[in-house]
Amino acid sequence: MLVIAGDDDPITPLVNHRVIAMLMPRATLRVMKGGGHLVLLDSAEQVGPVITSFLRGDAAPDAAVRGM
DSSP states (O other), X not given: OEXXXXXXXXXXXXXXXXXXXXXXXXXXXXXXXXXXXXXXXXTHHHHHHHHHHHHHTOOOOTTOOBOO
């Protein structure tokens, strides 16, 4: 499971994403620097490679930060 969060989300605090990732077995949390609530849209250039890498099973690209 991949959990993606922006560190500049004014609606959903990052701690919520951390809790979600901790409660899901084998979950990975990726925090996008500067990403907002619509991180998939406002940080698409960062998020795209993270999703691709996760689906391929590769190591995380530099744009992602292990958040736990």
